[in-house]
Amino acid sequence: MKTNLPIKKYFPTVGPIAYGCMGLGGQGPHILEADVLQAHKIIDCALESNIQFFDHADIYRDGRAEQVFGRVLSERPDLRPNMVIQSKCGIRKKSGEHVGRYDFSREWVKHSVDGILSRLNIEYLDVLMLHRPDPLMQVEELAEQISNLKNQGKINYIAVSNMNLHQISFLQAALDMPIISNQIEMSLAKLDWLDDGVMVGSQGNHLVDFVSGTLEYCQQHEIQLQAWGSMAKGQFSEQGLYSGELRVRKTTELVKALANKYQVSTEAIVLAFLLRHPARVQPVIGTTHEKRLTNAIQAIDVCLERHDWYDLYVTSRGNPLP
Numbered sequence: 194m195k196t197n198l199p200i201k202k203y204f205p206t207v208g209p210i211a212y213g214c215m216g217l218g219g220q221g222p223h224i225l226e227a228d229v230l231q232a233h234k235i236i237d238c239a240l241e242s243n244i245q246f247f248d249h250a251d252i253y254r255d256g257r258a259e260q261v262f263g264r265v266l267s268e269r270p271d272l273r274p275n276m277v278i279q280s281k282c283g284i285r286k287k288s289g290e291h292v293g294r295y296d297f298s299r300e301w302v303k304h305s306v307d308g309i310l311s312r313l314n315i316e317y318l319d320v321l322m323l324h325r326p327d328p329l330m331q332v333e334e335l336a337e338q339i340s341n342l343k344n345q346g347k348i349n350y351i352a353v354s355n356m357n358l359h360q361i362s363f364l365q366a367a368l369d370m371p372i373i374s375n376q377i378e379m380s381l382a383k384l385d386w387l388d389d390g391v392m393v394g395s396q397g398n399h400l401v402d403f404v405s406g407t408l409e410y411c412q413q414h415e416i417q418l419q420a421w422g423s424m425a426k427g428q429f430s431e432q433g434l435y436s437g438e439l440r441v442r443k444t445t446e447l448v449k450a451l452a453n454k455y456q457v458s459t460e461a462i463v464l465a466f467l468l469r470h471p472a473r474v475q476p477v478i479g480t481t482h483e484k485r486l487t488n489a490i491q492a493i494d495v496c497l498e499r500h501d502w503y504d505l506y507v508t509s510r511g512n513p514l515p
Contacts, residue, residue: 196473200417203350203373204246204277204319209468209493211246211279211419212239212486213479218257224264231481232261233269238483240275242490248376248419248477250281250324251309263314279320280309281354283327295327299338306347322352322376326360336367343370352376354421357404361416374417377407379474381444381466381509382425388510395515412472420467423476424489429463440511447508455495458488462505465495469502 198209217235219228239247249259259280266273282305287293296302306321321342342348351368353361354376365372379386385403392398393405411418428436433445452459467474478489497505507514 196468198417198473198475199415200246200374200475202415207246207277208243209475210244210464210490211248211475211477212236212244213248213421213477214258214262215250215253215479216258216481218254218259218261221254221257224257224261228257228261229264232265234483235481235486236262236265236272238486240272242487244486244490245275246277246279246475248279248322249309249313250284250322251305251312252281252284252286252324255286256308256312259309259312263312267314273315277319278313278315279322279352280313280318281322281324282306282309283324295325295329297323297327297330297335299334302335302338303342306342310347317346318348320350320352320373321348322354322374323356323364325355330364332364332367335364336369340369352417354419358407358410359404361407361410372416374419374475375407375411376419376421376477378422379418379420379467379476380422380425381448381463381505382428383422384506384510387470387506391514408472418472418474420474420476423467424460424463424478424480430459438511440509444505444509447504451497451501451505454501455497457491457495460485460488461491461495462497464489464492465497466502466505468492468495469497 196209200207217232219225249262251259282302283295283297285294285296309318310316339351350373351370352374353364353372356375361372361375385401386408388401389403389405392401428441429445429448433441436442448459448462451462464476467476478486480486
């Protein structure tokens with residue numbers, strides 16, 4: 194479904210789907226030539242499919258996802274002008290006796306960005322995304338560091354991930370640049386972002402795992418909603434027909450029927466469910482299989498009829514609407 198995404202204000206040429214690079218870099222601990230070849234192929238496939246937005250994080254494959262991507266760019270620097278590159282920081286994995294934790298301190302954010310740029314073999318990030326909220330965040334300190342990184346030419350824009358409207362508003366008040374996107378889990382399987390709205394005034398609304406108003410806040414402030422987990426981990430592919438959950442089996446059957454109706458792939462129907470919503474969601478898809486990527490991109494040309502969208506929603510949630 195074609196629509197004018199909020200993020201086009203900053204990147205006019207980007208398409209409605211982003212490529213998530215979490216799966217690049219192999220199984221480790223070292224990058225193999227086969228991993229580099231795979232990265233070349235999937236990046237080419239994405240660009241040929243009009244996907245210019247590439248989503249990273251410093252922790253993906255312990256940095257190998259960025260490293261292998263940087264290897265591709267070092268071998269083919271002509272690709273960089275055709276890309277919008279985003280990466281995330283703020284998660285520190287378990288080290289020694291210390292638990293895994295979040296860190297938005299001035300020192301760690303600077304350290305993270307420098308590492309990201311080095312691994313990706315680029316001079317600047319188009320978008321720096323803060324990965325998960327840090328309870329110990331000193332908002333003025335973080336805002337100052339973000340401004341410094343911008344002034345140093347290391348980042349162009351700032352974004353957040355897994356934040357609710359209150360956290361976004363709090364951070365935005367301290368920043369001298371706009372928060373341009375918020376990446377949260379949204380899919381045909383993860384429906385709390387929809388249930389938040391339809392369950393208002395209904396019994397069980399307290400069970401919805403979503404901070405009420407976040408969707409509307411992002412729409413009102415032209416903050417791009419990006420969906421991680423957008424393909425629902427493939428649970429509505431062929432394997433869904435054999436699921437132990439009745440709702441998954443029924444949803445998979447419906448997805449297949451709609452794929453036949455609209456003459457597209459099942460992957461396209463799963464993504465079209467997101468694209469049909471007026472919040473103008475940008476799905477992030479992370480497959481490393483070229484065929485699945487080209488199947489998914491078919492969603493751009495699908496506009497689900499209202500009754501088909503609701504059939505998918507209600508079947509997947511497993512209960513009638515209130």
